Amino acid sequence: MPHKTFMAFIWPSLLAMILFIALPILSVGYQSLFIEHEQIVVVSENCGPFGCTKEASVDAEAMAELRAEQPAGRFNGLDTYSNASHLAFDEIGEIFATSENFGEIRNRIMNLPFYKALIFTLAYTFIVTPLVILLGFIIAIVVNSIPKLLKGPVIFFSLLPMLVTPLVGSLVLFWMIDSRGIIGAALQTIFADPSLSLKASPALTWVTLFVYGVWHSAPFAFVVFYAGLQTVPQDTLESAMVDGASRWERVRFVTIPYLMPLATFIALMQLMDNFRVFEPIIGFSAAASATSLSYLIYNDLRAAESPLFGSAAATSMLTIVGVIILLLPVLRRNWREFNRKT
Amino acid sequence: MANLANRKPPSLVFVSTAFVLFWLVVAAFPFLWTMWGSFKVEGDFFSRADWMNAITGPVTQRQNGSAFTGAGYEGAWVQQEFWRAVINTSIVVFFTVVISLTLGTLGGYALARSGFKYTFWLLMAALVFRAMPHVTLVSGYLLPFFELNIWGYLPTTIIVLVAINQPFTLWMLHSFFLSIPKDLDEAAMVDGCTRFQAFRLAIIPVMWPGVVTTGLFSFLLAYNDFTVTSMLLTQENATMIPKINSFLGSTQEEGKVMYAVAAVVSAIVPLFVLILFFQRQIVSGLTAGAVKG
Numbered sequence: 001m002p003h004k005t006f007m008a009f010i011w012p013s014l015l016a017m018i019l020f021i022a023l024p025i026l027s028v029g030y031q032s033l034f035i036e037h038e039q040i041v042v043v044s045e046n047c048g049p050f051g052c053t054k055e056a057s058v059d060a061e062a063m064a065e066l067r068a069e070q071p072a073g074r075f076n077g078l079d080t081y082s083n084a085s086h087l088a089f090d091e092i093g094e095i096f097a098t099s100e101n102f103g104e105i106r107n108r109i110m111n112l113p114f115y116k117a118l119i120f121t122l123a124y125t126f127i128v129t130p131l132v133i134l135l136g137f138i139i140a141i142v143v144n145s146i147p148k149l150l151k152g153p154v155i156f157f158s159l160l161p162m163l164v165t166p167l168v169g170s171l172v173l174f175w176m177i178d179s180r181g182i183i184g185a186a187l188q189t190i191f192a193d194p195s196l197s198l199k200a201s202p203a204l205t206w207v208t209l210f211v212y213g214v215w216h217s218a219p220f221a222f223v224v225f226y227a228g229l230q231t232v233p234q235d236t237l238e239s240a241m242v243d244g245a246s247r248w249e250r251v252r253f254v255t256i257p258y259l260m261p262l263a264t265f266i267a268l269m270q271l272m273d274n275f276r277v278f279e280p281i282i283g284f285s286a287a288a289s290a291t292s293l294s295y296l297i298y299n300d301l302r303a304a305e306s307p308l309f310g311s312a313a314a315t316s317m318l319t320i321v322g323v324i325i326l327l328l329p330v331l332r333r334n335w336r337e338f339n340r341k342t
Numbered sequence: 343m344a345n346l347a348n349r350k351p352p353s354l355v356f357v358s359t360a361f362v363l364f365w366l367v368v369a370a371f372p373f374l375w376t377m378w379g380s381f382k383v384e385g386d387f388f389s390r391a392d393w394m395n396a397i398t399g400p401v402t403q404r405q406n407g408s409a410f411t412g413a414g415y416e417g418a419w420v421q422q423e424f425w426r427a428v429i430n431t432s433i434v435v436f437f438t439v440v441i442s443l444t445l446g447t448l449g450g451y452a453l454a455r456s457g458f459k460y461t462f463w464l465l466m467a468a469l470v471f472r473a474m475p476h477v478t479l480v481s482g483y484l485l486p487f488f489e490l491n492i493w494g495y496l497p498t499t500i501i502v503l504v505a506i507n508q509p510f511t512l513w514m515l516h517s518f519f520l521s522i523p524k525d526l527d528e529a530a531m532v533d534g535c536t537r538f539q540a541f542r543l544a545i546i547p548v549m550w551p552g553v554v555t556t557g558l559f560s561f562l563l564a565y566n567d568f569t570v571t572s573m574l575l576t577q578e579n580a581t582m583i584p585k586i587n588s589f590l591g592s593t594q595e596e597g598k599v600m601y602a603v604a605a606v607v608s609a610i611v612p613l614f615v616l617i618l619f620f621q622r623q624i625v626s627g628l629t630a631g632a633v634k635g
Contacts, residue, residue, distance in 0.1 A: 013449030020505030024482025180388035227629035276475035316478035
């Protein structure tokens with residue numbers, strides 16, 4: 001296809017992506033170098049019958065003018081990146097200098113908002129992803145062995161947790177784990193602890209979110225593996241059996257190697273999706289004990305008086321760097337494959 | 343012979359059946375439970391006394407005279423004007439799907455038929471774009487949109503959702519078009535068609551299965567979106583998911599939680615119907631990317 005025809009076909013799509021994906025990234029980069037204007041304070045003197053008092057107030061008019069002139073705020077360089085709510089270099093240095101043991105370092109770092117969010121995001125990504133692959137694989141193997149008649153309904157119900165919006169799905173679970181909901185009450189009975197609440201302790205909240213993540217994504221892995229299982233060559237399975245392989249050995253040495261590329265694919269998709277975990281935190285009202293990078297950005301943009309564009313943009317830039325690091329191995333592999341093909 | 347390889351001892355059949363049942367309960371029970379509970383009052387759905395109350399509904403019976411009540415739905419749809427959000431969602435979803443499929447088929451076709459190196463780079467860029475957390479993009483939009491005075495309107499949101507959707511649509515349709523033999527449109531071009539005529543006459547008639555599958559996923563993305571719609575739309579233009587979220591903030595007092603429960607169920611039901619009709623396409627769409635690698 002000549003370049004010109006190619007462009008004729010692809011330009012609308014390309015334009016949309018450049019305008020609304022590439023440019024916003026540049027815009028985020030630009031905004032991250034700026035910070036909100038300082039309040040312009042005017043001191044007015046009120047003289048009454050009992051003498052004069054000085055009163056400081058924000059000059060709203062001048063502020064509005066300044067904002068209209070420089071909407072992004074005033075230039076701040078890279079300071080937003082290094083301040084206490086982002087990379088916090090000074091605080092980290094101080095923590096390492098003054099803490100006595102590892103536990104204290106950990107606790108104090110967990111108090112810094114950016115690191116707290118980063119650690120949760122990474123934990124979520126790297127705990128949920130393998131569990132999803134494992135559970136999805138088990139479900140696929142088992143469903144593959146049940147009578148054909150039942151497969152349709154099973155797949156129907158399996159798809160639900162994945163296709164329902166994360167916010168809605170997490171709300172449904174959130175209401176059930178409420179201490180007055182069925183799961184919450186059941187757990188209290190099982191552990192014979194009437195004060196047990198999954199919302200109270202940070203550790204339990206983390207576990208709840210992980211469980212939600214697995215519940216939400218396992219169907220995806222299941223469906224992909226299930227489709228893969230339909231194409232496993234029967235001859236190989238049979239010859240393995242003739243050679244005396246047990247049921248488990250057939251799964252281990254024939255099925256699993258055959259499905260390996262699918263596992264890579266699921267892992268890639270899951271890493272991308274789990275890294276931006278965000279809605280469950282809102283659905284479970286878990287922000288007090290668990291925040292993710294995406295949640296930090298959302299929170300900055302939702303700040304009470306006016307959005308903290310600079311702070312949100314800096315977190316966004318750091319998140320983008322994280323995404324690229326996460327994708328590097330995949331991009332490299334694809335590049336090699338592409339070179340081999342052409 | 344094939345049957346021999348698949349024959350199982352009874353113990354294994356038992357274990358696998360039990361596991362499937364367990365998984366079914368885990369996957370489906372929360373939704374069925376919430377649907378059932380949405381017809382109760384809060385005192386039953388969140389019962390301090392006995393979880394069985396959510397099933398039998400004694401408090402609902404005492405308050406309404408019957409074990410079911412539509413109070414939650416009435417409160418959400420009429421009082422809190424959830425119907426407005428439903429209309430907004432329909433508009434956003436419809437236009438997002440139509441526009442992104444139009445752009446996506448053209449682009450995906452071009453990517454599948456051009457052998458130049460830049461197609462690879464475009465696809466890789468699309469992959470990176472696909473991985474971008476949506477909220478980072480939103481933080482890039484907000485300020486420019488405020489400045490241009492286009493913040494808060496449905497068309498803005500539609501365009502943004504289309505753009506966010508493009509990488510995925512391109513990948514999917516690209517791999518779908520690769521599976522349509524090149525000979526088809528090349529034969530048309532030998533017969534004197536231009537590239538566009540070949541696309542229109544030879545490709546469009548056979549592309550519908552792929553387009554329907556991709557369309558389903560565009561639908562899901564637009565329907566399920568929370569990040570973009572919650573940040574880019576005003577209160578009046580809010581779609582369903584942000585609306586549900588706003589119920590949570592303002593309706594913590596007694597009885598109002600059921601509004602949110604009713605709204606959540608209202609948002610789930612269309613998905614139920616969708617899966618019922620399009621299960622096969624959804625499954626094939628989920629695996630399309632995987633099989634092609």
